[in-house]
Amino acid sequence: MDDGEQLIEIATAEGSIEGILADAPGAPGGVLMVGGAGGGMHGPAGIYPELAGLLQREGISALRLDYRHPNELEDCVYDTLAGVDALRQLGTQQVVLIGWSFGGAVVITAGAESDAVVGVATVASQTYGTSAISRLGERHLLLCHGTADATLPDRCSRDLYARACGPKELKLFANDNHGITNHRAELLDILNEWTERVLAAAGATATGGELTGAHT
Secondary structure, three states: OOOOOEEEEEEEOOEEEEEEEEOOOOOOEEEEEEOEOOEOOOOHHHOHHHHHHHHHHOOOEEEEEOOOOOOOHHHHHHHHHHHHHHHHHOOOOEEEEEEEOHHHHHHHHHHHHOOOEEEEEEEOOOOOOOHHHHHOOOOEEEEEEEOOOOOOOOHHHHHHHHHOOOOEEEEEEOOOOOOOHHHHHHHHHHHHHHHHHHHHHHHHHHOOOOOOOOOO
16 A cells, blocks of 8 residues: 555445545545455556546546445445545545456446546446446546457447447557556556546536536
């Protein structure tokens, strides 16, 4: 665990959920990151801790969440929504969700169910369990995928992109794998910049142009 982070437990009716929080006190925007079918809190190419630190320094609270029951879609969506609620209790009004692999289906589904979510980013997402993508509405969507992914082919993200109706971006990494390890630095920069941009746009929209992050 990096400096500036703390291990937290989120109490729910279904049991406690563990996470690592890089809190930016008073931050109107936050990001929640989840892993793949095996759970964990490090993400593709291990970038989640570094991404959390970068965002925290920009005044964005970052929560890395571990599932109670990895690979159980309904339970993992429940955990993710509980994480969103935990961020909101800290004063966060707008949240971006980031999910890797199986976690792509988790954040797409959870994103469609929460009014606090303004953006959803996936890395090497599966397509199973993603029917909610049509209900993301005007939430921003970012899809990242390596073109040599031997676990989930890049046509998964291309299919999701085709089915999405709102503002969307597709980033393909040539000849890269499921963790996008060959383009780690570029993936980190893209997720960092996109998250900041989406949260800034959400804040500006909510206040008619003045960036405060408060809903009206």
